[in-house]
Amino acid sequence: MAEIGEPTCKGQPAQFFGNADTDMLLSIIVSLAGEVAVLRDRLDAHEQLSASQGGFSSADVDAFRPDQALANKRGETRQAYLRRVLGPALARAQGHGQGNVLATDEIVEQVTSGVPS
Amino acid sequence: MSQLQADVGATREGHPMMPQSTHDEQARQAFVLNLKQLANGDFLRATRELCSRKINSGLGHSDDHPAPALRHEVRRMMQVTPAYQVWSSLLRTSQELLWDYVGESVDRQAAELEELAASAKNCGGSLRLDADFQLPPYLAALDQHIMPGGYGYSSGDGDLRAGAVYDRGAALYHMGQVNLLNDVRGHTLAAYLRDAFGDLQPLRILDMGCTVGHSTLVLCDYFPEAEIHAIDVGASVLRYADARARHLGKAVHFSQQSAESTDFDSGSFDLVISSAMFHETSRAAVPAIMTECARLLRPGGVVAHAEVPVRYGHMKPSEVLIRDWQTYNNGEPFWGGCATTDFDAALADAGFEDRAVGYQPACRDANDPQRGRFSEEGDASFRYWYVFGGRAPQTGGK
Numbered sequence: 001m002a003e004i005g006e007p008t009c010k011g012q013p014a015q016f017f018g019n020a021d022t023d024m025l026l027s028i029i030v031s032l033a034g035e036v037a038v039l040r041d042r043l044d045a046h047e048q049l050s051a052s053q054g055g056f057s058s059a060d061v062d063a064f065r066p067d068q069a070l071a072n073k074r075g076e077t078r079q080a081y082l083r084r085v086l087g088p089a090l091a092r093a094q095g096h097g098q099g100n101v102l103a104t105d106e107i108v109e110q111v112t113s114g115v116p117s
Numbered sequence: 118m119s120q121l122q123a124d125v126g127a128t129r130e131g132h133p134m135m136p137q138s139t140h141d142e143q144a145r146q147a148f149v150l151n152l153k154q155l156a157n158g159d160f161l162r163a164t165r166e167l168c169s170r171k172i173n174s175g176l177g178h179s180d181d182h183p184a185p186a187l188r189h190e191v192r193r194m195m196q197v198t199p200a201y202q203v204w205s206s207l208l209r210t211s212q213e214l215l216w217d218y219v220g221e222s223v224d225r226q227a228a229e230l231e232e233l234a235a236s237a238k239n240c241g242g243s244l245r246l247d248a249d250f251q252l253p254p255y256l257a258a259l260d261q262h263i264m265p266g267g268y269g270y271s272s273g274d275g276d277l278r279a280g281a282v283y284d285r286g287a288a289l290y291h292m293g294q295v296n297l298l299n300d301v302r303g304h305t306l307a308a309y310l311r312d313a314f315g316d317l318q319p320l321r322i323l324d325m326g327c328t329v330g331h332s333t334l335v336l337c338d339y340f341p342e343a344e345i346h347a348i349d350v351g352a353s354v355l356r357y358a359d360a361r362a363r364h365l366g367k368a369v370h371f372s373q374q375s376a377e378s379t380d381f382d383s384g385s386f387d388l389v390i391s392s393a394m395f396h397e398t399s400r401a402a403v404p405a406i407m408t409e410c411a412r413l414l415r416p417g418g419v420v421a422h423a424e425v426p427v428r429y430g431h432m433k434p435s436e437v438l439i440r441d442w443q444t445y446n447n448g449e450p451f452w453g454g455c456a457t458t459d460f461d462a463a464l465a466d467a468g469f470e471d472r473a474v475g476y477q478p479a480c481r482d483a484n485d486p487q488r489g490r491f492s493e494e495g496d497a498s499f500r501y502w503y504v505f506g507g508r509a510p511q512t513g514g515k
Contacts, residue, residue, distance in 0.1 A: 006220060007266030007278075009213075011259045014446055016196070023206060030210045034148045041144035059433040 122149050131297030133364040134233060134357065136223045136285045139475075145218040146289055149211055156207040161439060164200045168435040171195070178434065182410055185429045185457060191438050192445075209263075209446055212484050215289055216264050216282065223281045231430075234360035241368035244359040248354045255399040255451065262290065263448040266330065268397070271352040280357020284329045291499075302392040302502060303335025307422045307483035309504040310388075312491035313473035314419050319343050319387035322328060323413060325376040325406070326394030330358040330369060332423075336390070337367040345387075346381070348374040375495065377405040384415045392423040392502075396455035403458055407467035414509040420459070420469060421506035426476060427497045429456045460505040469507030476501040 014024050044058075051057035064075060083090070102110075130137060138146065169180040171194055172312045178184055195201040223230070252269040260267035264286065270279040288297050310317055320343055324333040327347035337345055349355055349367050362369045374380065376394065389410045395403060410420045427440045444453040461474040476495020479502060480488040495501040 006224065007260075007270050007272075009216075009260045009263050009265045009448070009450065011263075014205070016202040016209070018197075019426045026203075026206045027210045027213070030152065030207065031214060034145060034152070037148045037151075038141050038144040041147070042141060045140055093285060117512070 119348060127482065131288075132236075132361065133322045134284075134361040135280070135297055136219070136226055136230065138222055138223075142218065142222040145214075149215045149218060149289060151505055152207065152211040152214070152343060156204060156211055157206055160200075160204040160207055164195070164198075164204045165435045167200045168195050168438050169433070171198075172434050178379040180433050180435050181353040183430060183432055183437075184434050185437065187443060188429065188437050188453070191434050192441060198366055205391075205442065205446060208442070210310050211364070212290075212447060215286055215385055216262075219282050219286045219317075220265065220278075223278055223285065226282065227239050227278065228337055230281055231275050233364070234275075234356065237360050237363035239412075240366050242359065242362055244355060244371045245370070245372040245487065246355060248371045250350070250352075252350055253375050253377065253398070253402065254489060255402060256397065259450055261397055261448050264288075267448070268351045268354060272459040275356070276353045277357045277360070279353035280329050280355070280361075283354060284357065287331070289472055298334075301336045301479050302423055303332035304481050304483055305477050305479050305502045306390055306392055306421060306504070307330060307335065307339045308480050308488060309423065309477040309491055309502075309506070310364065310419070310421055311483055312477070313504075313506065314421070314508070317322070317388060319419070321382065321386050322388045322390070323379075323386045325389065325391040325410075326397065327358060327371070328354050330362055330367075330371070331496040332390070332392040333358070333369055334365060336364060336368045337369065340388075344370070346370045346372070346380060346386075348372050348376065350375060355387060371415050377402055382414055384390065384418075386413045387415060387418050389413055389420045390422065391420070393425060395422065395424050395458070395460075396449060398455075399451050400454050400458070403460075403463050404466060407463050407469075411467045411469065411509055416509055416511045418509045419506060420464070420509070421504065423477070423502040423504050424455065424460075425452075426495060426499065426503040427452075427456045428503060429453070432497055436497065464505060464507045470510055470511055472505070472507035475503075477504045 013020075013023075017023050017026075047056070047058045047061060123278065127493050160366070168191065172178055172191060175194065176187065178187060192391070213226075237402055243258025256267065256269055260270075262280075264282065266279055267281065268283070272278065283297070291299075317340075319340055322336055322340060322343045322345045324330075324336065324345070324347040327333045327349050328351075330347060333345065333347045336343070347358070348371070349358070350373065352373055355373055359369075359371050362371075368443040370378075374396075376391070395406070398406065405418075414420060429437050429440075432440070437486065441453050443449040444451075461472055464474070475491060475493035477491050478495075479500055482488065491504065494501070
């Protein structure tokens with residue numbers, strides 16, 4: 001949202017759901033949806049410009065079929081992409097950050113206490 | 118296709134000072150427009166229908182009858198429902214994104230806008246800023262429409278940000294119902310003056326709460342003989358307003374002042390107007406502003422205000438819930454207060470006579486014989502503006 005130097009909005013952040021995290025998450029998802037919409041528009045601009053200048057058209061893109069090598073490469077890219085997007089959910093499902101790990105506060109306390117560990 | 122969408126597609130949009138948009142900036146603004154339409158379409162309807170059912174079944178009241186006293190109870194009842202929560206979240210996010218997108222676009226072209234402002238030739242108007250000006254507390258408390266910085270924002274000499282962001286953002290906010298000159302309120306106010314006060318020939322006019330001069334410049338065309346003054350609280354919006362007026366060839370004297378207390382001479386105006394100002398003020402400011410209007414007008418002079426057409430006393434409780442969202446979630450703390458203010462009484466208390474309070478159908482040309490006429494009947498749709506005004510007594514103010 002606002003960067004350093006830009007004015008920020010006075011007042012409490014809005015909370016409509018029972019949990020502020022839900023408000024934050026939906027707001028993030030809608031902002032992301034906006035960026036996806038902008039990207040689609042931009043891709044369309046590329047196709048329209050190309051077609052109007054004698055290059056490929058939207059129909060060429062629709063008819064395009066990747067060969068096996070490209071299909072495999074896309075598959076790998078998609079897997080990595082999904083792992084990245086869903087990474088936090090997967091980490092939670094796999095129980096990372098739980099069990100035998102020290103709370104960050106405890107680690108901070110340990111390394112700043114001056115007591116040799 | 119809406120007017121805005123048509124304008125967004127044009128090569129040079131609106132007017133010479135209007136911030137322009139790159140492809141992606143246009144795409145972002147179009148996305149906000151779609152998001153707002155969806156939020157205020159299906160999501161809003163689902164919320165209103167659920168609200169109506171819950172009022173009829175749970176509150177022992179028919180939603181067909183106005184009940185302003187139920188306003189807060191209805192809101193508390195609805196705040197825990199998924200319908201209200203999702204609608205609210207989408208609408209709030211659309212509003213946050215709107216300012217974020219427009220702000221980023223304006224910041225990109227800040228230097229260009231400042232050059233444009235400097236190059237506009239003087240048309241006989243002026244700009245008077247007050248470095249010591251203090252925002253009224255009701256404007257300092259929150260940022261109006263959650264526009265970061267609010268109306269009063271200014272980062273220093275030459276800064277046009279608040280004006281430019283407001284101008285571009287307001288056109289988006291109205292979801293394509295206004296053109297990029299945003300002049301419907303001005304034309305509608307001129308139509309109200311015709312309908313309620315006959316053929317006025319004002320020679321000196323004051324526009325209170327002018328922001329970037331959307332309505333002010335319209336008055337220049339209807340009253341070409343008049344000397345026109347306009348006040349607002351923000352240095353940045355006024356700098357932008359002044360540059361915008363000069364580029365559009367209009368002579369307006371802008372100054373940074375509060376409508377509650379101006380430095381103009383008593384009895385020095387024939388006409389005082391405002392458009393959509395009162396809902397940005399406070400319960401205490403309303404009588405103070407009315408009294409200031411009475412002081413400024415010559416005997417027999419006319420005051421005419423236009424406000425949003427939202428009057429809780431005439432609305433279904435479920436509709437009040439929808440409109441009252443602004444009060445709590447959009448930096449408009451006096452929205453609900455304004456919707457329940459008796460403006461006829463406020464005018465009367467300030468000594469105004471021949472009062473005309475009601476609804477003016479929105480129009481784009483007060484001279485159009487086909488346009489709608491002033492009536493005491495209307496509704497909360499933006500097909501109308503709520504208008505209220507009167508004449509200062511011939512014997513002088515109260």
